[in-house]
Amino acid sequence: MKITDIEILTIEVNHRGDWIFVMVHTDGGITGLGEASHSSNDALLIDTIWEIKKRLIGTDPLDINATWNLLAKWGGGRITATALSAIEQALWDITGQYVDLPIHALFGGKIRKAIRLYANINRHVRDRSPAGFAKAALSAVNDGFTAVKLAPFDEINEPNHIRTGPHSAWKSGVDRVAAVRDTVGSSIDLAVDCHGRFDPTEALVVARELEPYDLLWLEEPVPHRSPAELHEISRSILMPTASAESVFSVEGFAPFLLRRTVDVLMPDVKHCGGIREMRAIGDAARMHRLLIAPHNPSGPVASAASAQIISTMTNFLILEYAWGEVSWRKELLDPPEAIENGILTVPTGSGLGHTINFNVAEAHRKKA
Secondary structure (H helix, E strand, C coil): CCEEEEEEEEEEEECCEEEEEEEEEECCCCEEEEECCCCCCHHHHHHHHHHHHHHHCCCCCCCHHHHHHHHHCCCCHHHHHHHHHHHHHHHHHHHHHHHCCEHHHHHCCCCCCEEEEEEECCCCCCCCCHHHHHHHHHHHHHCCCCEEEECCCCCCCCCCCCCCCCCCCCHHHHHHHHHHHHHHCCCCEEEEECCCCCCHHHHHHHHHHHHHHCCCEEECCCCCCCHHHHHHHHCCCCCCEEECCCCCHHHHCHHHHHCCCCCEECCCCCCCCCHHHHHHHHHHHHHCCCEECCCCCCCHHHHHHHHHHHCCCCCECCEEEECCCCCCCHHHEECCCCEECCEEECCCCCECCCEECHHHHHHHECCC
């Protein structure tokens, strides 16, 4: 079996961005599916995939290790990592279909049939007031989700913001968290994403302000590129920390593992190197008694790929779900995403367990 073509499908979602899917076609009549959304530069990503296509036409799609090692040598940062990750997902999809097994069976089989999700409400919320966040969080809870995440620090968007005193730029963010906690009650898990916007001192101050709200975790209080600072913050505050959503390869996770920099690691199947690499990261994290909560604020293909591999992990905590983006999300796949009461059922079909529903996709396909 040989690769005959690589195709890109871009789906228009909303003002926050598009979903980009990669389809790898073969002369055996099997097509594999992967997701390459949120690379930071869609145009450059697409150009990169076209260059990769030239190298992969005529190669064996079952030679996943050889293909991964070839592409990993390219460099190129997040763009190349995202392209590689999407193609790797598609190759596992092809392999699973070829042997008529779900991807999780190729890694020893699943240990759970259901994946707990948390509702990331940030991409849904247009009204950025405390009341707006609280309303969205309550809607997610009413949909059955038992965990919610928000990114409340909109005002921390430049280096020279006010850090101390009654007019501190972070105070509005704390008010949003307070409103959400007051609205959803104490039984709902609540996570807060800082998007790496604070310096270490400010991060400590904000973390202490957030202590009353019993957080599931505080995510990226400082940039993930500063693991020493993350380690210092993690050891100084009274709540779990999470990070590493943009890190590539298990080797890239070494600083987070060796020092237990954070409590929860967040590999993203779209950026970390794909399905096999997420499993390697999970295994390394287990050795250091760390939990895995994959970053996944994107489309249904990434959710399916993540579900296949985290269903095999003992140290899985919870999976991100971009709640409330579009009403037609589930139907974009065939069979549709099986989500009920904040739980994703692991697909049981061969490979990824889904194909694209082109009747839905064509209605939302981005025109060139």
